[in-house]
């Protein structure tokens with residue numbers, strides 16, 4: 001049985017910088033994949049593998065985004081970086097909870113992840129997108 005996706009990419013999430021939008025799409029796909037695996041419950045190994053990917057991916061992607069901010073002289077870089085560190089911490093917690101076999105908490109954390117990502121993209125990344133558009 002197909003399960004509804006936890007998160008859906010939509011035009012509302014577009015911030016206008018193509019490389020960042022593409023990375024958000026990839027991150028959303030990974031979160032959905034993990035959610036499906038957790039829903040299926042019989043996919044422990046798959047879920048663990050996706051969690052590993054989800055833990056690695058933002059490390060590279062966030063550094064790219066922060067590099068772009070640094071090169072463009074974006075003044076809110078530090079507070080933006082703190083939000084990225086927060087997500088990396090949350091994914092680490094998610095992995096620990098999963099390893100401890102606590103699927104209920106894993107579900108709760110999936111929703112926290114969803115809220116974090118939606119909010120971060122809509123507020124912080126969007127502000128950066130607008131800054132880049134306005135910067136010659």
Ligand SMILES: [Fe+2]
Nearest residue numbers: 065120124125
């Ligand atoms: Fe960001």
